[in-house]
Structure formats: structure tokens, C-alpha cells
Amino acid sequence: MRTWYRNLDYVTVLAWIGLVTVGLVAIYSTTHGEAQKYLLDTVRQNFERQLLWATICIVGIVIALMLPVRFYQKAAYPAYIFSLFLLLVALIFGREVNGARSWIYLGSIGFQSSELAKVGTVLAVAQLLSSRRPNSSNVRFGLAAVGLLLIPAVLIVLQNDTGTALVFIALAPIMLFWSGLPLNIVLLLVSPAVAGYLTIVYWPAALAFAILFTAGLYWRTKDYRITALAGIFTAGTMATALFALAQVLKPHQVARIISFTNPEAEEFRSGVGFHLVQSKAAVGSGGLFGKGFMEGTQTQGRYIPGQSTDFIFSVIGEEWGFVGAILVLFLFALFLIRLVSLGTQVKHPFGSMVAAGAAGIYLIHVFVNVGMVVGLLPVIGIPLPFLSYGGSALLANSAMLAIALSLHMRRDDFSIYGY
Amino acid sequence: MYPERHTGSLHGQSMEEYRVRVRIFIGIILFATSVLGLQLFRLQIINQDEFREVSRGNALRDLRVLPARGAIYDRNGTLMVHNEPTYTVTLTPRYFDSSKIGLLAQLMEVPDSVVTAKLAEARRWNSYRPSPSFRNVPFEIYSRVQENAYLLPGVGKEIDQKRRYLAEARAAHALGYIREINRAELDNLEDQGDGANEAKYRQGDLVGKTGVERRYESFLRGIPGSAFKVVNVHGLEVKSYQDGQEDTAPSSGYDIHLALDIEVQALAESLFVNKRGAVVALDPTSGGIITLVSKPDFDPAVFSQPLDTDTWQYLNDNPEKPLYNRATMNRMPPGSTWKPFMSLMSLAEGTIALEGANSTYYCPGYHPVGRGQFFRCMGAHGPMNVRNGIKNSCNTFFFEMARRMDISTFKKYANMFGFGVEAPTDIDEQTAGLIPDSAYFNALDPDWDVGYTMNLGIGQGDMGVTPMQLARYVAAVANKGLLHAPHLVDYLEDPGTGERVEPPDVPDPERIPISELFFDVVRDGMRLVMEQGTGRLSQIPDIPSGGKTGTAQAPGGMKDHSVFIMFAPFDDPQIALAVQCENAGFGGDCAAPIASLIAERYLKGELPDTYETRFRMNRALNAKSQTLPELRSKATPESATPGEAASDLARANG
Incomplete structure (x- = not known):
């Protein structure tokens, strides 16, 4: 008899180990350099704590791999409900950390409810979309899935953590796309985000995008309703964004949004642009091979706020240079593609959806986080999966991966009836 | 896949x-x-270069490493001034653990409240940067704090240098002092556009303010090095940049070797109890300054510590002016010490001869111009030649010498001996003195006549010379016409390489265009002063010497100034000096024994315990300067009337 883990995908496991190790190395550099004497005691032990969390994650992954697929299918909705409950508890009783009221403390151990909610939500959406009968309404299921994503997103916005909420919203087109939503509709759903981004960076580009996108959709679909929606979504987003920046938002909010386009400007560099100026300086000064482990002047001097959490990538960029940073990006790409392909190997849609949902969540995090660190995107406070310091995020992301791996490993155990 | x-x-x-x-x-x-x-x-x-610049600008500090300031030695190689570390304990409130207040207070041996107050003070300035909260901490306490550093986060250390004065003599006006550079000096350095200096000085740096410390600042200071440090976002030093590969070491300042003899200096200073005055002793063979005293003085070590207001006020406002360098700035008439000069001038100009009919002038006890009233002599000396005129200090003879001289020739010869001009010396604090010319008298009184200029013949009236100028002049008389540039610094030495550098701006000696024959006669006269005249009580046992007493009129009804010039040994002069005791009376009373003791100490290396030594010592120590009116408890009427001035003049014959 072959062992229970015979189908485990070791490539993904190795990629996970690689990413977590890179994160630990970077965290070590931020806490064990010669500047350690200036660190508060709570920060000083970040590396040891993260190491402990990584160990806990390994145990968790082993446990997750041993659970049967039926367990996850059955647990999907209860986990989702429990996630919402935790979000509410955090909103009411939670502790505020960095402005977001998303932390629940049990004694001295705190965890971030919004991170754990990602697992429950992905499971629930996967369960919903995979339980669809072939003849049932696509629109109803689609809207229900969006609803499942919107409820935690709203709660997290109320916790004042817009960045994490955006992850849930951005997950909608990805999971719907995976479950069969026509590409045109997906593009339609994504287009406002692109139009909005371009408006902030360079509004004529947004205008060009609106025209080209609308024309392109017409060329693809020859459908006037979709074309009209495309025009309304893109041009509307652009107009709304321009109006909001000029009229509605207060100057400090405008500054937060647009500062990333030119953080070095006099009015931003010491305020909202400080993160980005310092982060770009760190990454850029790393050059081809970097300044060396624990030799980064920006890192050791703690110029970048949140350098062990949201800005961990700046540490890699500075100390390991272009070579190191590109290797990490390559590792991420490999990991994500592998994960997607694992999903395709699972015949049952639940397993496939979980893998795609997890990959989608990681992709959003990686793109938004690294985009922020290298100055392509505004500062949106979400961590880099597996690398950033933070126990709840590491645990939640690892759990999601473990479930996807488990479902892939036990792909033959799924009911042939599809539920 | x-x-x-x-x-x-x-x-x-x-x-x-x-x-x-x-x-x-x-x-x-x-x-x-x-x-x-x-x-x-x-x-x-x-764009890596651009960001590398940004990151360097952020995180790298080019810290200055100050070089060791040069030490100062005397002519025998005795260390006079060097540096000692001062220890400062700093507090960085952001990192200080307030539960450790008690521990720190116990280690520092101060009450808890002091630490609390220092912490509050530091916090008001900057929570993230180390404040120099405890300065000049004794080494024992400093090392005790360092031993417990691991228990005391936010407690740091700084080591600075301060000047340490080892010698028993102060030599305050020769050495000068150093203090924090002020705004004007910083601006001045920038105005000069001296890029090197500009980079060298910053706010808070110590710089020489007077004396050798100021004049040789650029040599003493050395060249600061730099150390690149990674600093964090709060400006705190984290580590060296690239293990110090780009650092440069400071190079220490030059050590200075003075011509000063510290033991002679110490003796000279000790002789000035209860006196105001000055001594300048020169080596007549080189112009090196053996002793430079100005009393009252100050302890230069007070500037090594933060100066309290009272001390600073005392130094600046005391009527006796302790900061004032009397040796080079006190302008007063030379009195009869002027007579050798008058003799040399008259001989050189031929208004008196060495031999024959024109070699004497008859002294009836007064000069005929004054008709027995104003231009009186101390006695009826009879026929006087140059030698006897000097020996007897005959006023009549020198009134006549002045009468035969026109004022511009007088000024020309005075300038030749270094009077009325600033000396080419390495002491910045000096005055040119006053040698009047016709323009001066025209401005004073359009109807001026010989009555004004005849006073000059006996070193009184409208003229002023400094002790430094007198010493330079007597040195020139001693070596028969070679006028040296007086200088404190003998040579500079690079402490690293041992390379010696001659002090800059010490010009070659000038030859005074007067025949040696005339010098010989004047020197003979000065020897007679020591052996038979007014200096005979101040002879150096076994060593023949030349000298001349002087008694300079003091304004304001004060006691006369006691002046003495001297050189020794007579045949091979090794020391030439001028001593001035303010308001201490007759030249032979105060200045002469002091000069004699200094010369003897220098020539013999010690003062033998003999009757002659004790005799001169008693006279020197018992002499006193009359208390300044500002310091007297009761105000006394001052401002001499013209009549009093005339009688002063009559008394003044030295």
C-alpha cells in the first residue's frame, strides 16, 4: 500500500519553504543588525517569533494534509460564518493596531481577524461556486459569490483596513473568471480599476484606455449593451476619480492617493511620500548584487517604516540587489503557476476553485505589495505573503495553501457526483 | 506542469x-x-546611481575625528601643555528606561532628582539624540557607568579633549588660551575663502584665542579625519560604513617648542607678588623669548572647563586687567632706560663726540633752558661725557642731547631700535607704542617748542614704549647693533615624523647702522651703572653685566613706574631683559632686583643660597605696586595738575 502522502506536490512545498526562508532572512537582518540596541524589546524578537510561527505552520500543514476532502467541503460555510463572527468581535472588542481595528487578543497572543477571514471566504466561495447545478442561473450564483466576498470586505472597511478589503473585492473577478464567467464580463469588471489607476498616474492615458477598451469590447462582442457598459465603467471611473480628486476628497486624502506618482516632491517627501522615497532609495541603491546581508544602510538605519512587515521586499532589494529581488519574484511566479496547475489537476471544482482562489489572493498581495515597495502603486498596507513578519498572515496563507495541497493530494477521494 | x-x-x-x-x-x-x-x-x-546618492545622503554621516592638538614644550624640552580626555555621560531619553533612574543616580553619585531633571532637559532638546547631560565626569565615575552600560540603555559616552597645563609657571599671556569658536571667527574663516579651514571648523570647536594658541592655531590644530558611520532614521550611529574602508585618520597637530625657559618663567612670575608689571627676557643671540610675564595674570586652565560667569566677569572687568598682556601692550615712558639710546643716537649723529672738546657737557644741577626751574638734575654732576652721563643718569646731559636733536631724526633712530613700530614677533597682541614727530606736536600745540622735546631726552613726556620693545632694544645694545625679531616659538615638530619646521614669519635680524665703537662706550656706561651706579645693589655675583634703571612718570598722581633694563654676561650676553613694575617707585627698587634674579637664574641654572640672593630676593618681594584707585575703598582725588606733572618730571631722573 502506498503512503497517504504519495500525491503530495513537493515542488509547491519547497517553494513555500523557500519563500518563508527568504522572509526569515530578511526579518533577521532587520532585527539582528548592529542597530539592535536601538530596537524596542517587542521588535527585537520579531525573528524568533516568526520562526516560531513558521514551525507552528509546518505542524498545521501536516494536520491539514491529513484531513479528508469532505471535511473541507463541510467546513466551508461554518468556517465562513466563524470568520464573519471573528471580524465582528474584532470590530467591537478588538484592539487597534496601526489604525486598523482588526486584532483580537487572547491574553498576549494577538491575531488579525481579517487575515483568517480570507481562508473562510475562499472556502465558502469555492463551495458555493462548485455546488452549482449545470442548469442553474449563472447570474444568481455569480451575485451570491460577490455577496459572500462583499460581506467580509464591508466589515474590514469598518475596521478601517481598506487595503485588506480591496483584496476581497479584487478576488471576485478572479474566482468568477475561474468558474466560467465570460472573459468579456471579467474584463468589464476589471476595467474600472485600470481606468482609475491610469487617471491618477496620467489622465490622458486613462482617456486612451477608455476609448481603446470600449472599442475593443465592441470589436470582440459586437454587443451594444456590453460596449455601453464598458464606456460607462471606464469613462465614468475616470470622471468620478477626477471629480473626487478635485472636489470631494480633502487635500490630505488626495495627497495619500497621488503621492506615489511623485513621492520625492517637496510637499510629500517628509510626509505621505516618506515611505516611498525611502523604499525606492533602498531598492534602487541595492544595484545589481545588493549591499550584502545586514549591510543595507537603509535597512539597518530603519529608514523604511514597516520594513519587517509590509516593506519587507525593500530589505531584499537593498541587501540582495536586483539578482535577489528578481529571484524572489521568479520564485513567486513559479509557486503561483504551480498552484494554478495543481488546481487544474483536481477534477472536482471545489479543489480547483480553492487552488485558484488561493493563487488569486497571493497574486493580488504580491502585485500590490511589491508594486507599492517599488513605487508603482500607492501605499496600501497589505503584507507580502510568506515573507512579511506577522503570525496571523503567515498562518492564514499557509493554511490556505495546505488546504489546496490537501485537496490536490486527495483529489481521487472526491465524490464522483461532484459534491 | x-x-x-x-x-x-x-x-x-x-x-x-x-x-x-x-x-x-x-x-x-x-x-x-x-x-x-x-x-x-x-x-x-x-537609476541605481541616483538612489545610491539618496541613500548615502540619508544614512551616511561623515563624522569628524578631531586630531590631537599639538603639545607645547619649553626650551629644555619640558612638557608645558598637552591634552587630557574629558568624559561626558550622555542621555538619550527615548531609549532610557526610567526604572533605572535610581541606578544611574547611584553610579553618578547624585540624587535621583538630578537625573530626573537632566532627563527632562534632554527630552526638551531631542528625545532621540544623546544629550551631553553630565560633562567633565571624573574618570572613576565614568568607568563605573561604563561597566554597567548593559543595564543602562540610552546612556552613552563621549570623550573630548581639553588642555592640561603641567608646568608650575602659568605663562598665561605667552601660551594664551583656547575657547569655543565664535560666530565672527567662523564668518571670518569663510570670508577668507580658505576652503581647507572652512571645512575644518564648526560651531562648538575650540580655537586659540590669544597667544601661541592663537598665532599657531593652524599648526597646533592638525587635520581632522573623517569616519563614515551608518546612522539610523533618528540620527543615531549604528555602525561603521563598510568597516571603515573609506575613513581617513586625523593627523595630529604640530608640537611646539618654545624658546621660553619654564623654570626662569616660574621664578619671574613668583617675584611679582603684590605687583602689576611685566618682564620680557630675550636671548640676544637669537631673539628667542626666554621669559614673558604679565601680572596680574590668569590660570589658562580655567578655560579648559565651562567658564562660570563670575570668573569671566572677573577676568574682563577687573581694573587690574588680568587678560591684558602688559609685556607687549603696556605703553609707558621708558624713563632713564632711554639714556643709552640717546647716547647712541647722539654719537652716531655726531652731536657729541667720544673724545676732544665736544665730548663733554657741563652739568650745574640743571639745564640752562629751564633756568633752574623745570629742567633740573638730581645733582650738580660737573662735566659729563657719554659714559659718565649714563653711569650718573645725568638729566642735564641728556636734556642737552635732546636739545641738539631735531624731532624727525629722533624718530628715525627710535624706529631703528624698534620703538614706535610693531615688532616682527609671533605675539599678536602688541602695540606700536608712541614716538612723537612734528606732526604729533603740531596737533598737540601749534606753538610747541624745545620744552616739549627736551623731555624726550630723559625718556619722559609724550612717548610710550612697551617692555617687549625695551627688551629688544637692550638685546641690540648687548650684541652691539643686531636687532632680532623676538619670538616665542623656537621650532615646530611633527609628532608623527619628527620633522622640524621653523616658525614662519620670523625675519632675519636687522643690523642697526651705528658703529660698534659707540656701542662699546654705551655698554661701558651700562656696566658702570651696575658696578657703581643705581644698579649696584642688583649686581649678579661673579657675572659682570650691563644695566640701566628707569623711573617712568605715572599719570594721575600715582607712584612712578619702576623700570629696569639689563644684559648679562657683559662680554658674551646670553640674556637681555626689561622689567617694569607699575607704580612701584624708583627703578632700582623693584625692577632691578627682579631682573637680576631672573638673569642669574637663567645663567647659572639655579639661585645659590647666598646673602646676595636673599638680599635681592627681599628687595624684589617687598616691593609693591601702589593699589589702583579703583580698588581702593575710599576714592582719592586724582588727575594731576600741570604743576604736579612738572614736579613729577623734576623728580624723575632714575
Whole structure:
């Protein structure tokens, strides 16, 4: 008899180990350099704590791999409900950390409810979309899935953590796309985000995008309703964004949004642009091979706020240079593609959806986080999966991966009836 | 790794459509990471230089490493001034653990409240930067704090240098002092556009303010080095940059070797109890300053510590002016010490001869111009020649010498001996003195006549010379006409290489164009002064010497100034000196024994315990300067009337 883990995908496991190790190395550099004497005691032990969390994650992954697929299918909705409950508890009783009221403390151990909610939500959406009968309404299921994503997103916005909420919203087109939503509709759903981004960076580009996108959709679909929606979504987003920046938002909010386009400007560099100026300086000064482990002047001097959490990538960029940073990006790409392909190997849609949902969540995090660190995107406070310091995020992301791996490993155990 | 093994469909999609979706998803992943990768390429490869600059500007501090200031030695190689470390304990409130207040207070041996107060003070300035909260901490306490450093986060150390004065003599006006550079000096350095200096000085640096410390500042200071340190976002030093590869070491300042003899200096200073006055002793063979005293003086070590207001006020406002360098700035008439000069001038101009009919002038006890009233002599000396005129200090003879001289010739000869002009010396604090010319008298009184100029013949009236000028002049008389540039510094030495550097701006000696024959006669006269005249009580046992007493009129009804010039040994002069005791009376009373003791100490290396030594010592120590009116408890009427001035003049014959 072959062992229970015979189908485990070791490539993904190795990629996970690689990413977590890179994160630990970077965290070590931020806490064990010669500047350690200036660190508060709570920060000083970040590396040891993260190491402990990584160990806990390994145990968790082993446990997750041993659970049967039926367990996850059955647990999907209860986990989702429990996630919402935790979000509410955090909103009411939670502790505020960095402005977001998303932390629940049990004694001295705190965890971030919004991170754990990602697992429950992905499971629930996967369960919903995979339980669809072939003849049932696509629109109803689609809207229900969006609803499942919107409820935690709203709660997290109320916790004042817009960045994490955006992850849930951005997950909608990805999971719907995976479950069969026509590409045109997906593009339609994504287009406002692109139009909005371009408006902030360079509004004529947004205008060009609106025209080209609308024309392109017409060329693809020859459908006037979709074309009209495309025009309304893109041009509307652009107009709304321009109006909001000029009229509605207060100057400090405008500054937060647009500062990333030119953080070095006099009015931003010491305020909202400080993160980005310092982060770009760190990454850029790393050059081809970097300044060396624990030799980064920006890192050791703690110029970048949140350098062990949201800005961990700046540490890699500075100390390991272009070579190191590109290797990490390559590792991420490999990991994500592998994960997607694992999903395709699972015949049952639940397993496939979980893998795609997890990959989608990681992709959003990686793109938004690294985009922020290298100055392509505004500062949106979400961590880099597996690398950033933070126990709840590491645990939640690892759990999601473990479930996807488990479902892939036990792909033959799924009911042939599809539920 | 692509889904070839995939069979069947998902959600009723066709297999083909599903494959397209997988490819699109993978395409999005590759697109997203490529965008990020391209931006990394832009930042890290294309624009890396720009960001490297930003990051260097941020995180690197070019810290100055101050060099050791040069030490100062005397002519025998005795260390006079060097540096000692001062210890400062700093507090950085942000990192200080307030539960450790008690521990720190106990280690520092101060009450808790002091630490609390210092902490509050530091916090008001900057929570993130080390404040120099405890300065000049004794080494024992400092090392005790360092031993417990691991228990005391936020407690740091700084080591600075301060001047340490080792010698028993102060030599305050020769050495000068150093203090924090002021705004004007900093601006001045910038105005000069001296790039090197500009980079060298910063606010808070110590700089020489007077004396050798100021004049040789550029040599003493050395060249600061630099150390590149990584500093964190709060400006705190984290580590060396690249293990100090780009650092440069400071190079220490030159050590200075003075011509000063510290033991002679100490003796000279000790003789000035209860006196105001000055001594300048020169080596007549080189112009090196053996002793330079100005009393009252100050302890230069007070400037090594933060100066309290009372001390600073005392130094600046005391009527006796302790900071004032009397040796080079006190302008007063030379009195009868002027007579050798008058003799040399008259002989050189031929208004008196060495031999024959024109070699004498008859002294009836007064000069005929004054008709027995104003231009009186101390006695009826009879026929006087140059030698006897000096020996007897005959006023009549020198009134006549002055009468035979026109004022511009007088000024020309005075300048030749260094009077009325600033000496080429390495002491910055000096005055040119006053040698009047016709323009001066025209301005004073359009109807001026010989009555004004005849006073000059006996070194009184409208003229002023400094002790430094007198010493330079007597040295020139001693060596028969070679006028040296007086200088404190003998040579400079690079402490690293041992290379010696001559002090800059010490010009070659000037030859005074007067025949040696005339010098011989004047020197003989000065020897007679020591052996038979007014200096005989101040002879150096066993060593023949030449000298001349002087009694300079003091304004304001004060006691006369006691002046003495001297050189010894007579045949091979090794020391030439001028001593001035303010308001201490007759020249032989105060200045002469002091000069004699200094010369003897220098020539013999010690003062033998003999009757002669004790006799001169008693006379020197018992002499007193009359208390300044500002210091007297009761105000006394001052401002001499013209009549009093005339009688002063009559008394003044030295």
C-alpha cells in the first residue's frame, strides 16, 4: 500500500519553504543588525517569533494534509460564518493596531481577524461556486459569490483596513473568471480599476484606455449593451476619480492617493511620500548584487517604516540587489503557476476553485505589495505573503495553501457526483 | 506542469475554453511579475546611481575625528601643555528606561532628582539624540557607568579633549588660551575663502584665542579625519560604513617648542607678588623669548572647563586687567632706560663726540633752558661725557642731547631700535607704542617748542614704549647693533615624523647702522651703572653685566613706574631683559632686583643660597605696586595738575 502522502506536490512545498526562508532572512537582518540596541524589546524578537510561527505552520500543514476532502467541503460555510463572527468581535472588542481595528487578543497572543477571514471566504466561495447545478442561473450564483466576498470586505472597511478589503473585492473577478464567467464580463469588471489607476498616474492615458477598451469590447462582442457598459465603467471611473480628486476628497486624502506618482516632491517627501522615497532609495541603491546581508544602510538605519512587515521586499532589494529581488519574484511566479496547475489537476471544482482562489489572493498581495515597495502603486498596507513578519498572515496563507495541497493530494477521494 | 493530464470539463465549460482560462491566468501571473521585474530593473540597474546618492545622503554621516592638538614644550624640552580626555555621560531619553533612574543616580553619585531633571532637559532638546547631560565626569565615575552600560540603555559616552597645563609657571599671556569658536571667527574663516579651514571648523570647536594658541592655531590644530558611520532614521550611529574602508585618520597637530625657559618663567612670575608689571627676557643671540610675564595674570586652565560667569566677569572687568598682556601692550615712558639710546643716537649723529672738546657737557644741577626751574638734575654732576652721563643718569646731559636733536631724526633712530613700530614677533597682541614727530606736536600745540622735546631726552613726556620693545632694544645694545625679531616659538615638530619646521614669519635680524665703537662706550656706561651706579645693589655675583634703571612718570598722581633694563654676561650676553613694575617707585627698587634674579637664574641654572640672593630676593618681594584707585575703598582725588606733572618730571631722573 502506498503512503497517504504519495500525491503530495513537493515542488509547491519547497517553494513555500523557500519563500518563508527568504522572509526569515530578511526579518533577521532587520532585527539582528548592529542597530539592535536601538530596537524596542517587542521588535527585537520579531525573528524568533516568526520562526516560531513558521514551525507552528509546518505542524498545521501536516494536520491539514491529513484531513479528508469532505471535511473541507463541510467546513466551508461554518468556517465562513466563524470568520464573519471573528471580524465582528474584532470590530467591537478588538484592539487597534496601526489604525486598523482588526486584532483580537487572547491574553498576549494577538491575531488579525481579517487575515483568517480570507481562508473562510475562499472556502465558502469555492463551495458555493462548485455546488452549482449545470442548469442553474449563472447570474444568481455569480451575485451570491460577490455577496459572500462583499460581506467580509464591508466589515474590514469598518475596521478601517481598506487595503485588506480591496483584496476581497479584487478576488471576485478572479474566482468568477475561474468558474466560467465570460472573459468579456471579467474584463468589464476589471476595467474600472485600470481606468482609475491610469487617471491618477496620467489622465490622458486613462482617456486612451477608455476609448481603446470600449472599442475593443465592441470589436470582440459586437454587443451594444456590453460596449455601453464598458464606456460607462471606464469613462465614468475616470470622471468620478477626477471629480473626487478635485472636489470631494480633502487635500490630505488626495495627497495619500497621488503621492506615489511623485513621492520625492517637496510637499510629500517628509510626509505621505516618506515611505516611498525611502523604499525606492533602498531598492534602487541595492544595484545589481545588493549591499550584502545586514549591510543595507537603509535597512539597518530603519529608514523604511514597516520594513519587517509590509516593506519587507525593500530589505531584499537593498541587501540582495536586483539578482535577489528578481529571484524572489521568479520564485513567486513559479509557486503561483504551480498552484494554478495543481488546481487544474483536481477534477472536482471545489479543489480547483480553492487552488485558484488561493493563487488569486497571493497574486493580488504580491502585485500590490511589491508594486507599492517599488513605487508603482500607492501605499496600501497589505503584507507580502510568506515573507512579511506577522503570525496571523503567515498562518492564514499557509493554511490556505495546505488546504489546496490537501485537496490536490486527495483529489481521487472526491465524490464522483461532484459534491 | 501545464494541465495536459486534465480530462473532462469544469462547470460545464468546454475543455478548450478551460485551457484558455488556465493560460490567461498564468499569463496574468507572468504579466504581473514581469511588470514588477521591469520596475526593479529601472530602479536597481538604470537609476541605481541616483538612489545610491539618496541613500548615502540619508544614512551616511561623515563624522569628524578631531586630531590631537599639538603639545607645547619649553626650551629644555619640558612638557608645558598637552591634552587630557574629558568624559561626558550622555542621555538619550527615548531609549532610557526610567526604572533605572535610581541606578544611574547611584553610579553618578547624585540624587535621583538630578537625573530626573537632566532627563527632562534632554527630552526638551531631542528625545532621540544623546544629550551631553553630565560633562567633565571624573574618570572613576565614568568607568563605573561604563561597566554597567548593559543595564543602562540610552546612556552613552563621549570623550573630548581639553588642555592640561603641567608646568608650575602659568605663562598665561605667552601660551594664551583656547575657547569655543565664535560666530565672527567662523564668518571670518569663510570670508577668507580658505576652503581647507572652512571645512575644518564648526560651531562648538575650540580655537586659540590669544597667544601661541592663537598665532599657531593652524599648526597646533592638525587635520581632522573623517569616519563614515551608518546612522539610523533618528540620527543615531549604528555602525561603521563598510568597516571603515573609506575613513581617513586625523593627523595630529604640530608640537611646539618654545624658546621660553619654564623654570626662569616660574621664578619671574613668583617675584611679582603684590605687583602689576611685566618682564620680557630675550636671548640676544637669537631673539628667542626666554621669559614673558604679565601680572596680574590668569590660570589658562580655567578655560579648559565651562567658564562660570563670575570668573569671566572677573577676568574682563577687573581694573587690574588680568587678560591684558602688559609685556607687549603696556605703553609707558621708558624713563632713564632711554639714556643709552640717546647716547647712541647722539654719537652716531655726531652731536657729541667720544673724545676732544665736544665730548663733554657741563652739568650745574640743571639745564640752562629751564633756568633752574623745570629742567633740573638730581645733582650738580660737573662735566659729563657719554659714559659718565649714563653711569650718573645725568638729566642735564641728556636734556642737552635732546636739545641738539631735531624731532624727525629722533624718530628715525627710535624706529631703528624698534620703538614706535610693531615688532616682527609671533605675539599678536602688541602695540606700536608712541614716538612723537612734528606732526604729533603740531596737533598737540601749534606753538610747541624745545620744552616739549627736551623731555624726550630723559625718556619722559609724550612717548610710550612697551617692555617687549625695551627688551629688544637692550638685546641690540648687548650684541652691539643686531636687532632680532623676538619670538616665542623656537621650532615646530611633527609628532608623527619628527620633522622640524621653523616658525614662519620670523625675519632675519636687522643690523642697526651705528658703529660698534659707540656701542662699546654705551655698554661701558651700562656696566658702570651696575658696578657703581643705581644698579649696584642688583649686581649678579661673579657675572659682570650691563644695566640701566628707569623711573617712568605715572599719570594721575600715582607712584612712578619702576623700570629696569639689563644684559648679562657683559662680554658674551646670553640674556637681555626689561622689567617694569607699575607704580612701584624708583627703578632700582623693584625692577632691578627682579631682573637680576631672573638673569642669574637663567645663567647659572639655579639661585645659590647666598646673602646676595636673599638680599635681592627681599628687595624684589617687598616691593609693591601702589593699589589702583579703583580698588581702593575710599576714592582719592586724582588727575594731576600741570604743576604736579612738572614736579613729577623734576623728580624723575632714575
